[in-house]
Amino acid sequence: xxxxxxxxxxxxxxxxxxxxxxxxxxxxxxxxxxxxxxxxxxxxxxxxxxxxxxxxxxxxxxxxxxxxxxxxxxxxxxxxxxxxxxxxxxxxxxxxxxxxxxxxxxxxxxxxxxxxxxxxxxxxxxxxxxxxxxxxxxxxxxxxxxxxxxxxxxxxxxxxxxxxxxxxxxxxxxxxxxxxxxxxxxxxxxxxxxxxxxxxxxxxxxxxxxxxxxxxxxxxxxxxxxxxxxxxxxxxxxxxxxxxxxxxxxxxxxxxxxxxxxxxxxxxxxxxxxxxxxxxxxxxxxxxxxxxxxxxxxxxxxxxxxxxxxxxxxxxxxxxxxxxxxxxxxxxxxxxxxxxxxxxxxxxxxxxxxxxxxxxxxxxxxxxxxxxxxxxxxxxxxxxxxxxxxxxxxxxxxxxxxxxxxxxxxxxxxxxxxxxxxxxxxxxxxxxxxxxxxxxxxxxxxxxxxxxxxxxxxxxxxxxxxxxxxxxxxxxxxxxxxxxxxxxxxxxxxxxxxxxxxxxxxxxxxxxxxxxxxxxxxxxxxxxxxxxxxxxxxxxxxxxxxxxxxxxxxxxxxxxxxxxxx
Amino acid sequence: xxxxxxxxxxxxxxxxxxxxxxxxxxxxxxxxxxxxxxxxxxxxxxxxxxxxxxxxxxxxxxxxxxxxxxxxxxxxxxxxxxxxxxxxxxxxxxxxxxxxxxxxxxxxxxxxxxxxxxxxxxxxxxxxxxxxxxxxxxxxxxxxxxxxxxxxxxxxxxxxxxxxxxxxxxxxxxxxxxxxxxxxxxxxxxxxxxxxxxxxxx
Numbered sequence: 001x002x003x004x005x006x007x008x009x010x011x012x013x014x015x016x017x018x019x020x021x022x023x024x025x026x027x028x029x030x031x032x033x034x035x036x037x038x039x040x041x042x043x044x045x046x047x048x049x050x051x052x053x054x055x056x057x058x059x060x061x062x063x064x065x066x067x068x069x070x071x072x073x074x075x076x077x078x079x080x081x082x083x084x085x086x087x088x089x090x091x092x093x094x095x096x097x098x099x100x101x102x103x104x105x106x107x108x109x110x111x112x113x114x115x116x117x118x119x120x121x122x123x124x125x126x127x128x129x130x131x132x133x134x135x136x137x138x139x140x141x142x143x144x145x146x147x148x149x150x151x152x153x154x155x156x157x158x159x160x161x162x163x164x165x166x167x168x169x170x171x172x173x174x175x176x177x178x179x180x181x182x183x184x185x186x187x188x189x190x191x192x193x194x195x196x197x198x199x200x201x202x203x204x205x206x207x208x209x210x211x212x213x214x215x216x217x218x219x220x221x222x223x224x225x226x227x228x229x230x231x232x233x234x235x236x237x238x239x240x241x242x243x244x245x246x247x248x249x250x251x252x253x254x255x256x257x258x259x260x261x262x263x264x265x266x267x268x269x270x271x272x273x274x275x276x277x278x279x280x281x282x283x284x285x286x287x288x289x290x291x292x293x294x295x296x297x298x299x300x301x302x303x304x305x306x307x308x309x310x311x312x313x314x315x316x317x318x319x320x321x322x323x324x325x326x327x328x329x330x331x332x333x334x335x336x337x338x339x340x341x342x343x344x345x346x347x348x349x350x351x352x353x354x355x356x357x358x359x360x361x362x363x364x365x366x367x368x369x370x371x372x373x374x375x376x377x378x379x380x381x382x383x384x385x386x387x388x389x390x391x392x393x394x395x396x397x398x399x400x401x402x403x404x405x406x407x408x409x410x411x412x413x414x415x416x417x418x419x420x421x422x423x424x425x426x427x428x429x430x431x432x433x434x435x436x437x438x439x440x441x442x443x444x445x446x447x448x449x450x451x452x453x454x455x456x457x458x459x460x461x462x463x464x465x466x467x468x469x470x471x472x473x474x475x476x477x478x479x480x481x482x483x484x485x486x487x488x489x490x491x492x493x494x495x496x497x498x499x500x501x502x503x504x505x506x507x508x509x510x511x512x513x514x515x516x517x518x519x520x521x522x523x524x525x526x527x528x529x530x531x532x533x534x535x536x537x538x539x540x541x542x543x544x545x546x547x548x549x550x551x552x553x554x555x556x557x558x559x560x561x562x563x564x565x566x
Numbered sequence: 567x568x569x570x571x572x573x574x575x576x577x578x579x580x581x582x583x584x585x586x587x588x589x590x591x592x593x594x595x596x597x598x599x600x601x602x603x604x605x606x607x608x609x610x611x612x613x614x615x616x617x618x619x620x621x622x623x624x625x626x627x628x629x630x631x632x633x634x635x636x637x638x639x640x641x642x643x644x645x646x647x648x649x650x651x652x653x654x655x656x657x658x659x660x661x662x663x664x665x666x667x668x669x670x671x672x673x674x675x676x677x678x679x680x681x682x683x684x685x686x687x688x689x690x691x692x693x694x695x696x697x698x699x700x701x702x703x704x705x706x707x708x709x710x711x712x713x714x715x716x717x718x719x720x721x722x723x724x725x726x727x728x729x730x731x732x733x734x735x736x737x738x739x740x741x742x743x744x745x746x747x748x749x750x751x752x753x754x755x756x757x758x759x760x761x762x763x764x765x766x767x768x
Binding site for chain 2: 108
């Protein structure tokens with residue numbers, strides 16, 4: 001309705017300057033994308049784009065905010081579409097390329113852009129704290145690009161327990177801060193196909209955890225990616241954890257020669273005894289070594305029959321031994337021979353010694369107790385998956401046993417509990433295969449959560465190969481680009497609003513982009529991860545110049561430092 | 567009394583949907599263009615006016631005109647006399663698209679029609695500018711029966727665009743085009759035709 005004071009005096013009542021271009025959202029006009037026109041909580045909101053929006057400027061994974069009546073809804077763009085009220089326009093499209101007038105008229109009216117946004121969080125204007133979304137905004141509520149303030153309201157600021165991992169898409173002046181306390185409380189998965197920067201992501205997370213002292217780490221470093229410097233595909237050498245935190249990280253190795261070649265000075269060399277290899281350790285190698293059920297049964301039988309030295313005896317088995325076993329057990333000679341041939345590979349591994357000194361596990365535990373993270377470099381054995389699985393399983397089982405013992409002894413007394421431990425394994429699907437996950441130590445750790453203060457950081461490119469139950473227990477998932485349908489399904493299983501994230505996940509950049517979802521972030525977020533460079537080194541080490549005393553470190557990790565249980 | 571320059575005619579017949587006015591044929595000029603905005607009082611105290619769009623200009627015949635049409639060798643002065651002084655008015659038909667009541671402009675049919683012989687005047691540029699700030703009257707035009715509605719809306723918009731400063735004209739036409747695109751989304755051929763008619767420089 002326009003008004004006049006008498007017909008002649010319209011200008012007096014409605015001066016042209018104020019009448020034109022006025023908008024209820026004038027303050028937000030630059031950020032407004034469109035309005036909500038439909039949708040549901042489960043399937044996400046449908047937003048009709050304003051005509052002035054260029055659809056090419058939008059991207060899945062970006063944050064938008066819907067301003068409702070009393071709440072702000074944080075949503076992620078999950079899909080972008082073109083639509084028209086009349087499908088007949090597809091058969092007779094207007095010629096807009098050379099006619100700006102027709103373009104200005106048609107775009108946004110007879111043909112318009114739509115975006116689908118998954119609501120993730122809501123902030124009540126009265127409370128000003130983000131809550132999981134339980135409702136959706138009403139029709140025609142304005143949808144805006146998320147501002148720096150919006151992102152900060154959700155992800156907080158960097159502090160003692162929050163670590164900056166990067167910036168949301170298109171909002172590079174702000175940052176996403178992971179809640180490290182929550183991150184290490186449950187197992188973590190870092191996924192992504194080969195060459196998407198999983199190792200860099202993992203190293204960055206580990207650097208954050210070590211810098212903020214939220215957990216001690218035991219890292220089974222298959223390809224020497226974490227301990228000392230690594231060659232960055234994009235250029236200069238990147239610093240390893242030991243270089244960043246000389247006093248908080250210890251490198252141990254299976255292959256001292258490789259360490260020497262790379263000018264790494266490991267704290268000690270790991271030696272494992274044949275006498276401590278158990279049939280469970282062999283069962284883990286079922287797939288990688290091509291072991292049959294009969295061979296695994298034979299391993300259990302031999303262990304029972306010969307005791308601790310069963311591996312050594314099998315490798316050097318004599319005709320009499322075979323006769324004896326055949327006579328006393330149902331195991332057949334052919335099975336024994338096949339198992340022997342496979343276990344003979346162990347002889348090439350110099351880190352295996354006839355008898356365990358028991359030192360390795362104890363030395364690692366002492367370091368962990370002192371708040372020092374341990375990186376176990378595999379050197380040349382990194383190319384042997386069997387060696388990796390055997391060693392990781394061997395050490396983890398024993399360390400986990402000690403942890404269970406100590407946590408049970410502590411009886412809930414935090415002062416006596418060991419520090420929170422995060423174990424990093426690569427090629428995780430080999431450890432957490434559905435056929436073996438229920439028996440392996442890694443399956444057990446993943447399922448029992450934080451009960452015994454040990455959690456896993458699994459790094460893998462085939463998440464579909466990981467047992468579903470284990471997957472469901474992974475608290476925080478950090479996922480770089482995945483394009484295999486089954487892998488995408490596996491990563492998104494158990495995530496609310498997963499359907500919307502599917503498109504986002506399949507369209508991440510191949511470098512420096514990841515979705516983080518789960519326990520450590522209030523809502524799934526696509527981040528452009530921080531560059532692992534001098535600025536990053538300075539940022540993670542600035543509070544770190546004065547090394548913690550052992551007591552300080554243990555106090556921060558949940559142990560007062562006054563008492564120690566062995 | 568209105569400025570005689572802008573007088574279009576006097577009401578011959580009227581209803582709430584429109585009105586016809588008549589004038590002398592020698593007064594027909596660019597005040598009587600197809601698509602022009604006109605207004606006519608619908609109250610005695612000048613507080614209410616109907617706003618219409620001229621959609622037809624009709625010149626009826628009479629017996630003398632019929633004879634003169636048939637005749638040969640007619641004196642030019644006779645023809646001019648017949649044209650200027652004939653007793654049959656030129657009829658201008660307007661479609662109601664809104665009204666002004668107590669200073670407020672409404673885009674709907676007026677509450678009552680103008681009375682006969684009321685003076686119909688051309689809206690001046692300021693009124694056209696203000697009336698066309700919104701496009702709610704489009705529907706009245708597009709749905710009017712017995713009116714060449716596509717041509718009428720296009721002519722009205724072209725007419726109204728001249729009430730806008732030159733730097734606002736394109737935006738005005740785009741805004742109107744967008745409203746038309748929404749209203750005619752189900753009839754793309756018709757939309758395309760109307761847009762062709764209002765396209766600037768078209």
